Amino acid sequence: MNVLKQTALAYLEKATAKRGRILDVRAWNPATIFEIDLHLPETNMYRWKQVQHMKVKVANGIYRDYSPAMWDCETSTCTLIVDAGHEGAGSAWVKQLRKGDDIVYLGIGPTPHKPADAGQMYCLGDTSTIAHFLALEQLADSPGRLTGTIALQHPNHQLEFTSYFYQTSLTAIAGKEKDKCAQLLPVIAPLTDETVYVAGNNKTVVQLRKHLRQQVSFKGSIRPQGFWS
Ligand SMILES: Cc1cc2nc3c(=O)[nH]c(=O)nc-3n(C[C@H](O)[C@H](O)[C@H](O)COP(=O)(O)OP(=O)(O)OC[C@H]3O[C@@H](n4cnc5c(N)ncnc54)[C@H](O)[C@@H]3O)c2cc1C
Structure with a gap:
């Protein structure tokens, strides 16, 4: 410096x-x-x-x-x-x-992320976004309206996530892939009209946004926020 x-x-x-x-x-x-x-x-x-x-x-x-x-x-x-x-x-x-x-x-x-005024909310991110999305869930304060998937690296972290944050509606998945987009792709397929919050690795955020946009059944909105590259 x-x-x-x-x-x-x-x-x-x-x-x-x-x-x-x-x-x-x-x-x-x-x-x-x-x-x-x-x-x-x-x-x-x-x-x-x-x-x-x-x-x-x-x-x-x-x-x-x-x-x-x-x-x-x-x-x-x-x-x-x-x-x-x-x-x-x-x-x-x-x-x-x-x-x-x-x-x-x-x-x-x-940050730009705040609960949507109406409708379902869905969160997508990597390990660096756990706190960010727990915070969004706390602000939303409406059980069932916010769900989402966080892609972690280690299977034991997935177990720890489920045990420590047993009250959350967020789900953790585990997989060794460096490319978290590949890990998260299956969970975006059923999305239709949700407000989707995407955060974490910049490249993954861009890729997930692109995939969602290309999904003909998806008519919701996307709120991306890159964290790191
Ligand atoms: C608004 C905002 C909120 C954030 N909140 C959190 C948070 O709650 N928890 C959190 O862990 N991070 C959070 N981050 C991300 C965090 O600030 C960055 O990841 C930070 O750069 C990590 O600093 P570092 O010194 O460890 O690594 P850096 O010196 O910045 O990077 C070193 C190397 O590690 C890689 N790298 C950086 N971060 C990661 C990562 N998470 N996983 C894999 N590789 C990485 C970089 O690509 C680089 O090659 C947030 C970022 C933003 C913008």
Whole structure:
């Protein structure tokens, strides 16, 4: 990073950075997914009407976006679910977190995803979207109106998803394919008039959107949001 960018980031961090406290950290098995319970005393969660993302400091001058899920407005607590199945500054950061640590974040803001005014909603994504879609489900707050499929890598993660989030209407599937589009294609075939939310890997989002558009029986709307490439 050049000196100018580093200085600008240092200034921004000094002016706007907030702190949160880690209440607990849970690693899934294998330990490539981490749940982090956070207390964010400076955040007013009553204002959250769209799925949020927070810009978290993961190393000096390096920030990554993560989605706060399962929040409680009264206690200002929420949970991040981080996919660390690849090499990266965010993955390295999450693996060394411990209960009682503080985290630094630049801010929390809305993503374009919010519950549709009417009709069925269907979510499609990869491991990095678990928290994002649990958050959308929390906002929708209408059992049965939101369903969806999340493509994970490991069979045991699928079992853990079902056991930890037993109240969700989202379904996890597992498969080793790097190409999550191939894994998700069978579940889009029956879609007809839903509002479909697609998130995660940029290429997969584009491919799934294309497949849905080409499906003659599909008359619904698509709300894509790429996370990473
Ligand atoms: C609005 C928004 C919300 C997000 N919410 C979440 C969230 O709740 N949980 C979450 O885990 N991620 C989330 N992400 C994605 C996360 O910010 C990126 O994946 C981030 O780049 C990971 O940082 P990293 O330092 O680990 O990897 P990077 O340094 O950014 O990337 C290193 C390498 O890993 C690859 N890579 C990056 N992410 C993944 C991945 N998930 N799976 C496989 N390969 C990957 C990249 O292609 C690159 O080759 C969100 C992104 C956005 C834009």
